[in-house]
Amino acid sequence: MDVTPDLQSLNTLFDARHSCRAFRPEPVPRAVIEDILRTAQKVPSWCNAQPWKVTVCSGAEADRVRAALLKAAEGGGHSPDLPFPDGYSAEYQQRRRDCGWALYEAVGVQKGDRAGSARQMMENYRLFGAPHCAILSSPAELGSYGAMDCGGFVAAFTLAARAAGVASIPQAAVASFAPLLHELLEIPDDRIILCAISFGYGDEDHPANSFRTSRAALEDFADWRG
Numbered sequence: 322m323d324v325t326p327d328l329q330s331l332n333t334l335f336d337a338r339h340s341c342r343a344f345r346p347e348p349v350p351r352a353v354i355e356d357i358l359r360t361a362q363k364v365p366s367w368c369n370a371q372p373w374k375v376t377v378c379s380g381a382e383a384d385r386v387r388a389a390l391l392k393a394a395e396g397g398g399h400s401p402d403l404p405f406p407d408g409y410s411a412e413y414q415q416r417r418r419d420c421g422w423a424l425y426e427a428v429g430v431q432k433g434d435r436a437g438s439a440r441q442m443m444e445n446y447r448l449f450g451a452p453h454c455a456i457l458s459s460p461a462e463l464g465s466y467g468a469m470d471c472g473g474f475v476a477a478f479t480l481a482a483r484a485a486g487v488a489s490i491p492q493a494a495v496a497s498f499a500p501l502l503h504e505l506l507e508i509p510d511d512r513i514i515l516c517a518i519s520f521g522y523g524d525e526d527h528p529a530n531s532f533r534t535s536r537a538a539l540e541d542f543a544d545w546r547g
């Protein structure tokens with residue numbers, strides 16, 4: 322790539338990041354978490370509203386969230402504040418399948434093994450063993466644009482974390498139990514819960530962390546005019 326050193330460094334950072342699905346138990350020092358948050362908040366937002374708020378749960382509090390999610394997940398009853406997609410079709414369905422199968426193959430779940438895939442799905446509610454979990458919310462009145470700004474925050478958080486040697490994973494699955502999280506963590510109802518970001522030091526030898534996702538070719542998403 323014929324790029325500036327800055328873009329090269331940025332690409333090195335992007336390439337080093339991946340969604341981590343198995344963590345070691347050691348906590349990340351509070352000062353490091355604060356540095357990650359101060360870096361992530363540098364993203365742009367419409368009117369500089371900075372709609373994100375994070376409820377950062379660590380130690381026993383993260384375990385309390387984990388236990389409550391696991392219990393809720395056994396009973397079903399998903400109720401996200403932000404409606405989940407109506408469906409994934411065409412290339413979106415293909416990419417969703419590809420990353421799902423890559424994960425299942427990595428952890429040894431065969432096609433058709435419903436019990437195995439359900440067990441892996443439940444790992445979401447165990448927060449993949451992460452010692453920390455940040456619940457991300459946005460003011461309801463800002464609607465989709467608040468959510469859009471928060472998407473930028475998620476990307477920046479995961480990259481800042483990687484730069485600090487911390488692994489992470491955004492989790493919409495956790496947001497499917499929004500009412501429980503509002504109650505458990507006293508997150509006011511005038512905020513919508515968008516996702517969790519579980520984080521900590523990655524267990525890089527774990528099979529769940531052994532695969533990487535790919536990205537579409539430039540011509541598949543860039544439409545040039547003029």
Ligand SMILES: Cc1cc2nc3c(=O)[nH]c(=O)nc-3n(C[C@H](O)[C@H](O)[C@H](O)COP(=O)(O)O)c2cc1C
Pocket residue numbers: 338339340341420445475490491492493494495516533534
């Ligand atoms: C908003 C958002 C929500 C996500 N929710 C989940 C989730 O609930 N469970 C999960 O295992 N991965 C989740 N992911 C991770 C994606 O599957 C992952 O980013 C994608 O497959 C690309 O892989 P990579 O992050 O390793 O590059 C989420 C990612 C984003 C950005």
